[in-house]
Amino acid sequence: METVERLIRSTQELLWERGYVGTSPKAIQRAADAGQGSMYHHFSGKAQLARAAIERSGEELREAAEEQFASPGTATERITHYLERDREVLRGCRIGRLTADPDVMADPTLRAPVDETFRWLRGRLAEVVAEGKRTGEYPATIDPDQTAATIAAVLQGGYVLARAANSDEPFELAVQGLITLLQEASA
Amino acid sequence: METVERLIRSTQELLWERGYVGTSPKAIQRAADAGQGSMYHHFSGKAQLARAAIERSGEELREAAEEQFASPGTATERITHYLERDREVLRGCRIGRLTADPDVMADPTLRAPVDETFRWLRGRLAEVVAEGKRTGEYPATIDPDQTAATIAAVLQGGYVLARAANSDEPFELAVQGLITLLQEASA
DNA sequence: GTCTATAGAGTGATAGAC
DNA sequence: GTCTATCACTCTATAGAC
Numbered sequence: 001m002e003t004v005e006r007l008i009r010s011t012q013e014l015l016w017e018r019g020y021v022g023t024s025p026k027a028i029q030r031a032a033d034a035g036q037g038s039m040y041h042h043f044s045g046k047a048q049l050a051r052a053a054i055e056r057s058g059e060e061l062r063e064a065a066e067e068q069f070a071s072p073g074t075a076t077e078r079i080t081h082y083l084e085r086d087r088e089v090l091r092g093c094r095i096g097r098l099t100a101d102p103d104v105m106a107d108p109t110l111r112a113p114v115d116e117t118f119r120w121l122r123g124r125l126a127e128v129v130a131e132g133k134r135t136g137e138y139p140a141t142i143d144p145d146q147t148a149a150t151i152a153a154v155l156q157g158g159y160v161l162a163r164a165a166n167s168d169e170p171f172e173l174a175v176q177g178l179i180t181l182l183q184e185a186s187a
Numbered sequence: 188m189e190t191v192e193r194l195i196r197s198t199q200e201l202l203w204e205r206g207y208v209g210t211s212p213k214a215i216q217r218a219a220d221a222g223q224g225s226m227y228h229h230f231s232g233k234a235q236l237a238r239a240a241i242e243r244s245g246e247e248l249r250e251a252a253e254e255q256f257a258s259p260g261t262a263t264e265r266i267t268h269y270l271e272r273d274r275e276v277l278r279g280c281r282i283g284r285l286t287a288d289p290d291v292m293a294d295p296t297l298r299a300p301v302d303e304t305f306r307w308l309r310g311r312l313a314e315v316v317a318e319g320k321r322t323g324e325y326p327a328t329i330d331p332d333q334t335a336a337t338i339a340a341v342l343q344g345g346y347v348l349a350r351a352a353n354s355d356e357p358f359e360l361a362v363q364g365l366i367t368l369l370q371e372a373s374a
Numbered sequence: 375g376t377c378t379a380t381a382g383a384g385t386g387a388t389a390g391a392c
Numbered sequence: 393g394t395c396t397a398t399c400a401c402t403c404t405a406t407a408g409a410c
Contacts, residue, residue, distance in 0.1 A: 099350035100287035146364030153344030153361035163286035177337030
């Protein structure tokens, strides 16, 4: 693998695990097996490399999610599929994690890909919910934008509860609780 | 205010804003208007001071939540009250934020108060939901532990979405979406 | 493209005077 | 209890040789 690629992937991993503030250029170089000069030759510094890594992680998140959204089935089935997909729960969300990082939130070029990723996710979920309304799965009282935000929030919050408990259990509980509520709404 | 108290409160603020990794003893001393020697006289170091600050924040969270849970009204009313309480959405949750901090999660004495706080919160919410089942507000299909986790997750995830968007809106959407689902379940 | 040397600032703590 | 001095280390680069 080329150096640039190794640098980006190592940065993705470190941002996931330790966040932006907790990730040093030196740690990235070690993980990517690249020298100091090499890293600064390809990137202007930590921020630009982080930006590339965050954008990459955002793309990967969208691809993985779209796989469930575009699959056949009713709206509830596709949402349930998405919610129940295999996840590394205790590692949390690579993108959501960054919202806790003050330096990421303070830098518009770093926050932008985070913002775009969740905007896309909520929009896509809203489309699926809207389809469910058209097919009569969900009653008129269900608002697609609200429900989409609720679904995305349960996942992000589920990660938080799981990490606090050092167990997948609260995540699974939260997801199943949401699925039940969605079923009750469509019943 | 005494020095110890100023140190704890300043640490609470800094942990909320910058997390554990992003908070230095020096920054705490500056915020608390305390000297180096003073801080190390009262606390063994950053970790012990953080522990005191996290425990304090956990107590405050429980007190604030209990105010809504113990108020009169139906289960749905009390849950709605809790969800719609005034919050500093863009600052996020003081406790939930710490789950993104690898050094907090790795240290059992720092993770413990985070764990306990969310365990209490989910347990208390589950009690309210269980009451709602007894009074016939919720059908038998609703599981208190699952629903409690879902409610806590929507708040924690709502903060994440709000910070990503740099706007309260996604938080409000997620909360209203959950309230609608709870109403549909009880209808 | 990659290497090593250097640098100024900050980190987290200890020591001992007052 | 609080102060200043000091320390070994890390952080995030920059400079210039190869």
